[in-house]
Amino acid sequence: MNAAWDGDDSPVVGVVDPETDAIDAIEIDTALESVVADVDGTITSGTLETVLAAEPSVLVTGGEATLSAVARAGVDTPVVPVGPLTGIESVDRRRLPAAIEAALDGRAVRRKRPVLGVVLESADGDEWDVPAIRERALFDVTLVTDEPARISEYSLRDRGSDVATFRADGVVAATPAGSHGYASAVDAPQLSPAVNAVAVAPIGPFVTQTRQWVLPTAALTFAVEREESDASLVVDGRSVGTVTIGSQVSVSRADSLTMLAVPDDRLESA
Structure with missing residues (x-):
C-alpha cells in the first residue's frame, strides 16, 4: 500500500x-x-x-x-x-x-519498486572454486550473445519447472519499471507497477512467433543450452559476467526500493 x-x-x-x-x-x-x-x-x-x-x-x-x-x-x-x-x-x-x-x-507518497536478486553460477567449477556473481536489478536482466547475428539456444525455468527453450540472440527479463524501457523495444509486455512479476521476452528470436511471458519473481532460471558465441549477462545496462553452457542465471525478488512521488496537486511553487 x-x-x-x-x-x-x-x-x-x-x-x-x-x-x-x-x-x-x-x-x-x-x-x-x-x-x-x-x-x-x-x-x-x-x-x-x-x-x-x-x-x-x-x-x-x-x-x-x-x-x-x-x-x-x-x-x-x-x-x-x-x-x-x-x-x-x-x-x-x-x-x-x-x-x-x-x-x-x-x-509525498511512497512508491515501492521491486529489486531483483541476480545470481550467475559458473560452470567452470563449484561454488568454492568459482564464486557466484551476485547482482541486483531495478530495471532488467539480459542475456545476450557477444557477437551480432550469432544465435544461441536459451532455456527458461520457473520454480524448477520448464517453461520454454528457444533460439535467439538473447533474452530479457524486466521489472514493471524496466518493461517500459529496453524490453519495450523487443515488444515485451508492459507491466503495471502493481504487478509482482517480470516480463520475459526473447531478443531476435530465430522463430518469429516465439512466445513472451509474464512470470512471478519467485524463482526464475535462465541458461544457455547451445551456443555459437559467448553470452553476456547484463544487469541494468552493466555487463557483469559471461554465461557459458552449463552456467545458470537465477532471478528472484530480493526486496524493494522506496521512491517518493509528489503528484502535481501536492506541489507548491518553489
Missing part, C-alpha cells in the same frame, strides 16, 4: 552525484538550500558512498544509472528520482525544490 511519508526533524537531504554519471548532475541552487534550511535541515552531496555516510533522511538521484546504483546498494532510504525516467514517476529538475518541500512536509 502506498502511504504519505512524514519527514524527519532536522532532515538530511542527500544529493547523489557520482562522477560516472556527471551528465545527470543535479545543481544545488539557492531555492533548494532555502527549502531545506526552513526545516532546520542540511544538504550533503557527492558520490553515493559519501552521501550514505551522512545517514540521509531522503536521497535525490538524477538519471537511470544513479538510481540503479542506489538499488544495488540495498539502501532503505526513500529516493526522489529527478529527470526523465521511462517507467519511473520522477520530478522535473526545475521543480525539485518544490518536490523536496512537499516531501519534507509529509505531502
